[in-house]
Amino acid sequence: MLTERQMLILRLIVDNYVLSAEPVGSRTISKQADLGLSAATIRNEMADLEEMGYLEQPHASAGRIPSQLGYRFYVDHLLSQGADLSAAEIERVKSLFTERIGEMERVAQQTASFLSNLTQYTAVVLGPQVYDTTLKSLQLVPISDRTAVALVVTSTGQVHNRTVTIPEGIPVRDIERMFKVLDKKLSGIPLYRIRSRALEEITLELARHMNDFEEAMRVLDQVISWMGEDSEGKLYVGGTTNMLLQPEFQDVQKAKTVLTWLEHHQDVMEALRSDETARGRLQVRIGGENDVLTLRDCSLVTATYHVGGAPVGVVGVLGPTRMDYARVIPLLDQISKTMTELFTKFYAS
Amino acid sequence: MLTERQMLILRLIVDNYVLSAEPVGSRTISKQADLGLSAATIRNEMADLEEMGYLEQPHASAGRIPSQLGYRFYVDHLLSQGADLSAAEIERVKSLFTERIGEMERVAQQTASFLSNLTQYTAVVLGPQVYDTTLKSLQLVPISDRTAVALVVTSTGQVHNRTVTIPEGIPVRDIERMFKVLDKKLSGIPLYRIRSRALEEITLELARHMNDFEEAMRVLDQVISWMGEDSEGKLYVGGTTNMLLQPEFQDVQKAKTVLTWLEHHQDVMEALRSDETARGRLQVRIGGENDVLTLRDCSLVTATYHVGGAPVGVVGVLGPTRMDYARVIPLLDQISKTMTELFTKFYAS
DNA sequence: TGTTAGCACTCAGGAGTCACGAGTGCTAAC
DNA sequence: GTTAGCACTCGTGACTCCTGAGTGCTAACA
Numbered sequence: 001m002l003t004e005r006q007m008l009i010l011r012l013i014v015d016n017y018v019l020s021a022e023p024v025g026s027r028t029i030s031k032q033a034d035l036g037l038s039a040a041t042i043r044n045e046m047a048d049l050e051e052m053g054y055l056e057q058p059h060a061s062a063g064r065i066p067s068q069l070g071y072r073f074y075v076d077h078l079l080s081q082g083a084d085l086s087a088a089e090i091e092r093v094k095s096l097f098t099e100r101i102g103e104m105e106r107v108a109q110q111t112a113s114f115l116s117n118l119t120q121y122t123a124v125v126l127g128p129q130v131y132d133t134t135l136k137s138l139q140l141v142p143i144s145d146r147t148a149v150a151l152v153v154t155s156t157g158q159v160h161n162r163t164v165t166i167p168e169g170i171p172v173r174d175i176e177r178m179f180k181v182l183d184k185k186l187s188g189i190p191l192y193r194i195r196s197r198a199l200e201e202i203t204l205e206l207a208r209h210m211n212d213f214e215e216a217m218r219v220l221d222q223v224i225s226w227m228g229e230d231s232e233g234k235l236y237v238g239g240t241t242n243m244l245l246q247p248e249f250q251d252v253q254k255a256k257t258v259l260t261w262l263e264h265h266q267d268v269m270e271a272l273r274s275d276e277t278a279r280g281r282l283q284v285r286i287g288g289e290n291d292v293l294t295l296r297d298c299s300l301v302t303a304t305y306h307v308g309g310a311p312v313g314v315v316g317v318l319g320p321t322r323m324d325y326a327r328v329i330p331l332l333d334q335i336s337k338t339m340t341e342l343f344t345k346f347y348a349s
Numbered sequence: 350m351l352t353e354r355q356m357l358i359l360r361l362i363v364d365n366y367v368l369s370a371e372p373v374g375s376r377t378i379s380k381q382a383d384l385g386l387s388a389a390t391i392r393n394e395m396a397d398l399e400e401m402g403y404l405e406q407p408h409a410s411a412g413r414i415p416s417q418l419g420y421r422f423y424v425d426h427l428l429s430q431g432a433d434l435s436a437a438e439i440e441r442v443k444s445l446f447t448e449r450i451g452e453m454e455r456v457a458q459q460t461a462s463f464l465s466n467l468t469q470y471t472a473v474v475l476g477p478q479v480y481d482t483t484l485k486s487l488q489l490v491p492i493s494d495r496t497a498v499a500l501v502v503t504s505t506g507q508v509h510n511r512t513v514t515i516p517e518g519i520p521v522r523d524i525e526r527m528f529k530v531l532d533k534k535l536s537g538i539p540l541y542r543i544r545s546r547a548l549e550e551i552t553l554e555l556a557r558h559m560n561d562f563e564e565a566m567r568v569l570d571q572v573i574s575w576m577g578e579d580s581e582g583k584l585y586v587g588g589t590t591n592m593l594l595q596p597e598f599q600d601v602q603k604a605k606t607v608l609t610w611l612e613h614h615q616d617v618m619e620a621l622r623s624d625e626t627a628r629g630r631l632q633v634r635i636g637g638e639n640d641v642l643t644l645r646d647c648s649l650v651t652a653t654y655h656v657g658g659a660p661v662g663v664v665g666v667l668g669p670t671r672m673d674y675a676r677v678i679p680l681l682d683q684i685s686k687t688m689t690e691l692f693t694k695f696y697a698s
Numbered sequence: 699t700g701t702t703a704g705c706a707c708t709c710a711g712g713a714g715t716c717a718c719g720a721g722t723g724c725t726a727a728c
Numbered sequence: 729g730t731t732a733g734c735a736c737t738c739g740t741g742a743c744t745c746c747t748g749a750g751t752g753c754t755a756a757c758a
Contacts, residue, residue: 025721038731043722061721061738141486141502149502153490157498159510240589241612244605252601256593259608263590374750387702392751410709410750702757708750715744721737728731 001052002073008033009045010054011078014066018324021247023063068287068321071299075284075325085330093334097342107342108236111315115335116239119328121319122262123238126272128158128312128343134190138223140179142172150179150223154191162223167215178216194224235265235272248297248320261294262318271295272314275302282333287321299323303336307343315339350401351422357382358394359403360427363415367673370596372412417636417670420648424633424674434679442683446691456691457585460664464684465588468677470668471611472587475621477507477661477692483539487572489528491521499528499572503540513568527565543573584614584621597646597669610643611667620644621663624651631682636670648672652685656692664688 002010012033016024026042033042046064049055054070057063066074085093096114097107108127115123137153146168152160166175186194240262249255261267271292275283285300301323302316315336317328351359361382365373375391382391395413398404403419406412415423434442445463446456457476464472486502495517501509515524535543589611598604610616620641624632634649650672651665664685666677 040731059738063721136492137490139488143485143502143504143506147506149506149508151500151502151508153498153500155492157492157496157512159498159500159508161508163506241605241608244601244608250601252593252599252604255601256590259590259593389702408709412750
């Protein structure tokens with residue numbers, strides 16, 4: 001639909017606007033572009049682009065800014081070719097991950113902080129999900145007469161722990177024994193199944209070992225009940241305050257809504273997870289394309305990382321709609337690839 | 350130095366300013382106060398108070414606002430009497446803590462969010478320190494051939510874990526055996542000592558059991574090395590964005606400095622920890638009294654909570670200097686008391 | 699001697715006006 | 729199809745003026 005020239009102009013406008021955050025005028029383009037076109041010509045093209053919905057005019061005597069549709073076209077068609085990182089940059093990303101291997105749980109945290117530093121936007125990382133991971137070990141460490149710490153280690157190397165209080169009347173010894181039985185019986189079983197199926201299966205076994213069965217069950221439930229919820233992976237946010245660097249968030253009220261949203265990890269995770277299940281590996285949600293109303297002035301670029309072909313987590317960058325897509329997208333692409341490599345290598349057992 | 354009447358006026362000015370965030374004029378006071386004094390009289394007193402340094406005038410034709418010294422006097426002398434929570438409120442605070450016992454690690458987090466909700470300021474909680482706590486259990490759970498998760502459980506019920514990579518050439522079995530030996534040898538020893546003393550002590554023992562001693566030592570070091578650092582307790586922040594509610598932070602630049610500071614947990618922890626070692630149980634740092642330059646427009650009210658007489662953590666509220674001290678101080682006092690009770694009861698083993 | 703009424707003075711903030719300039723749309727000529 | 733020229737638009741910043749809240753001071757009062 002668009003002529004070559006129109007696409008070029010649209011691209012130049014987006015590029016300029018991303019950089020300056022101010023409406024781009026025809027003269028600016030005519031001076032920059034190699035094609036020797038006068039401002040008047042550009043103006044005609046701009047008018048056409050506006051009519052087609054790719055550009056907007058904040059007010060009559062201002063330049064043009066890209067519309068949501070404009071960004072979308074830019075991302076879909078004007079970016080793909082040659083939008084890759086240089087070999088040097090790829091190396092740089094990789095080196096950041098190889099430095100401190102062996103602290104898997106912190107990788108997500110580090111990635112968030114690194115990514116936000118690099119982009120000057122806010123970074124979000126959804127830690128590896130443990131849905132189809134299995135139980136590796138279940139342990140109980142007594143602390144005092146009535147308290148103990150229950151430990152759950154998953155096949156992905158994640159550790160979950162919960163302090164449990166032991167009801168009066170039951171010796172800690174008994175509970176310890178119960179956990180030892182469970183450890184043997186349950187290891188290797190997927191986490192999400194443990195609660196439903198495994199519980200029944202071991203009921204008989206347990207009853208044999210224990211007197212006060214009912215009470216003991218309650219203790220166990222304290223540990224197991226949260227496995228479902230908690231197996232969802234944690235959220236890591238980096239560079240929240242970078243949002244305040246952007247001119248579009250100089251208004252405190254506007255900034256507050258976004259920052260508050262970022263504080264509600266549940267909501268953020270939901271937004272990220274919906275991308276995880278999407279078809280593509282890399283998602284770009286521009287402004288109103290976000291389901292969340294709060295993000296109508298923001299863009300969220302996300303990439304999933306995988307283990308053995310299955311998506312296990314999400315890396316994302318949140319910024320204003322006027323985002324430097326040309327930089328963020330390849331970067332995120334590379335990072336998610338590197339994370340996939342890393343996690344695959346690590347979890348391969 | 351101050352007459353009764355001057356103190357009353359100072360108190361009224363602070364009370365009003367805290368509420369309205371706008372300079373308080375003489376007429377406002379004369380209308381409110383029960384003492385039948387005209388605005389002119391109040392003006393005279395105000396002029397005196399200003400001369401003494403307790404009040405300030407933003408500009409000639411404006412009302413007065415409390416100076417740092419004014420707040421200090423208010424906190425020190427005008428607040429103490431009857432500045433306690435009502436019995437009902439005390440109950441309310443207590444009930445919030447009794448609801449979900451058994452999740453000690455989350456208490457700090459919950460307190461932060463609860464406190465920020467209640468005050469509309471930002472809340473910071475320094476989780477229980479584990480300095481003089483001892484090792485309860487040290488365990489290794491193998492994940493794959495070359496990786497394993499090391500678990501450290503402390504006498505306070507906290508769990509630390511780290512993924513370790515096992516160097517080629519050493520069978521996981523050997524490492525497992527080493528950990529079992531260590532578990533027995535080290536349990537009961539204070540965390541901060543483990544690295545220095547215990548290592549030497551068990552060297553001989555270990556050498557007997559293992560062939561590739563050097564390499565194994567490296568694995569162990571991965572686990573132990575971070576104990577010192579990590580035993581410092583974690584920081585929990587709640588209601589960061591509440592800062593943006595305050596009129597004094599409507600300027601994005603001002604807000605950004607404070608919010609960014611809050612993102613640097615190390616710095617915040619340092620600020621809190623300096624209060625922990627201070628004499629009093631309850632600290633009020635008003636504006637420039639804070640060492641941190643960033644906080645010169647803020648006040649930080651902190652209270653320590655204890656276990657067995659020794660301070661183990663800090664609860665704090667961060668807000669503008671124009672803070673509702675009359676509300677925050679008793680609240681924080683009560684919360685720290687309740688936390689002390691709670692932790693004491695819990696850690697008593 | 700402390701308190702009050704009255705009055706002149708100050709000053710931040712909002713409303714109104716104006717000029718500037720960046721940018722557009724349109725028309726006519728190339 | 730492209731461009732030069734020109735009239736038109738409109739946000740922005742500078743300037744002025746006005747208002748009202750609040751002060752300080754003085755003189756009178758109890």
